[in-house]
Amino acid sequence: MKKVPTLVRAAMAFVILYGFFAFGIAPVTKALVGTAAPLPSSLVLMYSGMSAAAILLYVSLREERWRDFFRPVVRFLRDDEPPTRAKRFARAAVLVLLPPAAGAWAYARASAPPEPPADPPGIHFNLPDKYAAVENPLPWTEDNVREGGILYTRNCAMCHGDAQDGNGLFARAWQPRPANFRDTGTIAQLDENYLFWRIKEGGPGLPKGSIEHRSAMPVWDGVLTDDEIWKIIMFEYTSAGVKPAKRK
Numbered sequence: 001m002k003k004v005p006t007l008v009r010a011a012m013a014f015v016i017l018y019g020f021f022a023f024g025i026a027p028v029t030k031a032l033v034g035t036a037a038p039l040p041s042s043l044v045l046m047y048s049g050m051s052a053a054a055i056l057l058y059v060s061l062r063e064e065r066w067r068d069f070f071r072p073v074v075r076f077l078r079d080d081e082p083p084t085r086a087k088r089f090a091r092a093a094v095l096v097l098l099p100p101a102a103g104a105w106a107y108a109r110a111s112a113p114p115e116p117p118a119d120p121p122g123i124h125f126n127l128p129d130k131y132a133a134v135e136n137p138l139p140w141t142e143d144n145v146r147e148g149g150i151l152y153t154r155n156c157a158m159c160h161g162d163a164q165d166g167n168g169l170f171a172r173a174w175q176p177r178p179a180n181f182r183d184t185g186t187i188a189q190l191d192e193n194y195l196f197w198r199i200k201e202g203g204p205g206l207p208k209g210s211i212e213h214r215s216a217m218p219v220w221d222g223v224l225t226d227d228e229i230w231k232i233i234m235f236e237y238t239s240a241g242v243k244p245a246k247r248k
């Protein structure tokens, strides 16, 4: 019987391993423990990469196996005596098509499909009762607004943006994104006590089952004093150029 070429054997070993990672692990784990192990494609890629490395290691252990491994490639790349047209053509086709194919594969993996924003801005929650009667105790003076601006720049601008537009340095890291206070859907629709609640309790203070696990909005209670929060609120409205909505 003719020996199967090393390249073909290596490729078969790889395909079998890949097939097991991609399609076999889920049913096997399901049969063993009852639930299919979730397997992200990046993990399958990593396992496959390690398998490829192990196969190459095995193939390169012996000199003649290594040479045998590359023989089909060398034979394909080398001209026959006398050179044949068909082979030249096939070789040129492979060498021309390979780079774009690799590029297309990498592009398809790296480019994210367009998705609508998961959380449209302007979704607001019911104000907790304990904040219903809260009032801003400070007057809207220039000094208070300016102090609020300093506090805003120190504590909030990295997310909500220097221009209050929700485009701070770290804004892209979060989903939902930091609120854009210039958007008419955010603070212009809200009253000061709503902002006071949101700033004091942050994301974790939101109703259960909403976005409380995903919101990056920090809890400022204990970090900023109540007066500091009020000053920031006055600064936000003033510099975003909008007024608090009237209370119902």
Ligand code: HEC
Binding pocket: 122, 123, 124, 152, 155, 156, 157, 158, 159, 160, 170, 174, 176, 177, 178, 179, 185, 186, 187, 195, 198, 199, 202, 203, 215, 216, 217, 218, 220, 232
């Ligand atoms: C780590 C980033 C980050 C920082 C820092 C941050 N925020 Fe936020 N903030 C968010 C995100 C994300 C949201 C949107 C999700 C949400 O509503 O909880 C948000 C929402 C808000 C809202 C609610 C707006 C609305 O329309 O409901 C207010 C008010 C707010 N932030 C004020 C502030 C203030 C004031 C500071 C500084 C003291 C601050 N934030 C600091 C990330 C941040």
